Amino acid sequence: MPYPASVPGDVTTTGGFLLVLSVVIPVAGVLLAFVLGGRQAERVVLATMPLGLVIALAILVTLRQAGAPLIYLLGGWAPPLGVALRADGLSAVMMAITAVVIGAVGVFARVDFRTPRGSIEARAPFAFWILLLAIWGALNMVFLGGDLFTLYVALELLTFSAVPLVCLDGRAETLQAALRYLLFALLGAVLYLVGTALLYGSYGTLDIVLLSRRVHAEPATVVAAALMTAGLLAKTALFPLHLWLPPAHAGAPAAASAVLSGLVVKGSFFIVIRLWFDVFADLPSFVLAQLLAALGAAAILFGSVVALRQERLKLLVAYSTLAQIGYLFLMFPLAFDAGSTRLASGGALAGGLLQAISHAAAKAAMFMSAGLIYAALGHDRIVGLGGVGRALPVSVFAFALGGVALVGVPPSGAYLAKELLLQAASATEQWWWAVVIQAGGIFTSSYVLLVLAHALAPADASITLRAPVGRIQEASAAALALCSLLLGLAPWQAYLPAPDGIAPSTPALEALSASLWPLLGGAAVAILLGRKGDRLPRIPLGQVVAATVGPARRAALALSRPIERIDNMLRQWPAAGLSLLALAVLLGAALLAASR
Amino acid sequence: MTVASALEMALAAVVLGVATWTIAARETFAAVVGFVTYGLLLALIWVRLDAVDVALVEAAIGGGLGGVLLLGAAARLRVTETPTATERPSATVRVGAALLSAAVAAALATGVILLPDPAPTLAPAAAANATATGLGNPVTNVLMAFRAMDTMLEKVVLLLALVGVWSLAPDRLWGGHPGPRHRADPLGTLAFLARLLPPVGIVVGIYVFWTGKDHPGGAFQGGTILAAMWLLVMMAGIADAPQVSSRRLRIVLIAGPGIFLAVGLAGFAIGSAFLAYPVAYAKPLILGIEVAMTLTIAATLGLLLAGAPERSAGQ
């Protein structure tokens, strides 16, 4: 067979060098910070941040002007022999939000990861700054990489930078969490890798664009698709493959949690999108899409219920991430176009990606404020949060803003995402996913309200703060939350695919009142399932409500207990491993059955 | 059946047998010994697959450094064997795991058997473009030119793994020496080997690196041999592992990716693109990068094996 020709017209475009810079600058920063060490490392990283942000913005602008993806052929070699970097609208917006979140985390972390006076270099700051920058470089590579093997290397780079962040404080539980994370992520990565071997053996290239034109439903391709998808889901911690996420994200230092929960899980998620909207677009995807969204729905249920039952704030936020990851997968069946029997890049994809972006900013803000509360109180027991609203108003405000943004109150990005997903659900007549989307919103508001009810309640005794809270830290958390809340106003139509443009269909006031329903529903769920202290949080008419909801709460708790038990079981290593393989087999069987 | 295919089947059967032993062995130490044997046998498979470059890597890593790493860990963790082994999952789980693993393996095997014939290949493309670098080893061409980005990022992966390992040190020992201080009997076998082998090993390592431009070998293979020699010297107590705070050490550790990156960026100015080499200088530039990478690989691999800092300076 003659060697495959390259993509016609696949040449470096104007502004393509920006793509190179967005990877090379963080990488060069890592090398420089490593050599200089100490305070210089921090300075190098902080200096890189505005530079990276400018490049991300430049890519946004260039992309809009060009109206077509930016391409850079590395070394001048065109695929399939060479490797291309490509930036489309999806990559560009993901890179922009990454730059914003990393920047905010960098400002936030200056207090916690300062090299102590009197020492030339300290362990935790040295590792933190280098790893933070490495995560950034790896994510940019994930968003730009045009080759499935290059993406593998980028994913591993991401994992190796993320894992040590989990156990920076060296406690036994975090070491164990980090090891579980690493081993499960490695298992996922190998499954992805073997898929690339089969694809190369079938089509002689790993370039995404070339593959998308060549792939058809052959046995080797189906096996590759199933294994790669399962592997990436393990890295994304989609239910039931989430064993590693709660302890890792809850145990890490706040600045690290913000990056891990907000950004790192989005790396493998993004590759799932690339696989199913590009590489495997011609494989039969109906059952697969329904299956992915079913797992997403289960993630919403389990993540939310278990979040409500947590005693500790950071674990609640970590379980909320689990639920929100589920939310991201609801877009797959909504993007399925029955006519062409493939996933169409349209409003549903735009909605899913927008949700990922909004969650990145909101969740980072929530972890940062949770970390501030923890540091100030010396604990983060939810029932012991009384009085925090008065003592740390800005931190609690940032948490609330982030939460409200996540619930989807206009004009937040999550609101727009929900609108797009609901539109897609009604256009494709899949009412059941609309129900799940609404239920997800109610659950989200339930755990946010639960935390706020405790935090805004008066203190039992006057609380003494262990440590003063940094103003700049509070400000960076609040700024990120605000960013998530205003994301709906950004000019998305230039970057995200949506047939009818991306604009809310309902007038603002009506939308605002419509968004009250999830909040009310959430309040009800929080009352039924939330953890309570010795006494009820002072909700209006608390005692009266308590008398009437008593039996309902007992029933709800009885329902929640099996969910907690199943979650506990699934988080055991053998169960998670079996789930992973079973899921791979299931995906393969579904694809095979459909391709006949 | 030809003699060759009988040989291949026998080799595959032995490799599979050793792999099964590695999983089934009761004691971890025995399993790791099995794994080392497996790694060396695997190198033979790679030779049979006409991939001598990979065979060298597999022997150096699978049978060599990886083996040393795992054997050391097995020795240190011996006391945890019995308590942890009691957490063995139930028979149902094990049967389920066996069935599902077998199903995945069967699907993989089916996929491999049903790969299209004739196979798609980039070998002609690699051959046609070999003149761009002037190197005779096609694998080196792929690693250093066509897919140079992967290779550069892979060196960053190594560095980050090292940062991760170092980050596990206790705070007070930061900046100190990695691993325990080895003291071997100065007249013992280890010390004898540590004086005898390195001069030979260094020559072999440099040769393997140098020959890699045209023949099987290269920076990674050569670097691994150098790392092994360094480890031998450290384990024999002849030289101590350097302090992690050493600026000189850190420069060596980033030299490979650093020079790679610098040459890549120079490609913007003097070449046609990032990571493009001007044809006239391609060979010396690539060799220059490879010299730096060999040193960096040797240092990084050695330190990855030495572990996190365990002693403060001078201890």
Next chain:
Amino acid sequence: MSAAIVFGLCGAAVAGLGLYGLIADPRPLRKIVAFNLLGSGVFMVFGVVARRGAASGFGGDPVPQALVITGVVVAFSATALAVALLLRLFQVTGSATLNTEAPAGTGTDPADA
């Protein structure tokens, strides 16, 4: 049967063994060894793909061969990081388990510890 098929089957079987060990053996070090077996099985599949692509006087397609070399380096880095984490866990807790029910790993609140 060609060499490619024999070694392809061998690679798939080794990968299966690695998967089993990774899931069923409770000892983390054994999981790490199993991960290495799994990885080498996957690399063998790459090797078979390379061998099948022999052309232009090359005994195999150099691209997948190069991918294996990069993959081996990444897998080795992963092994080194995992072993270091495990040894540190052992140093701190005196045990080496991933089981969260075990005494070493309950709770994640340093205030409790």
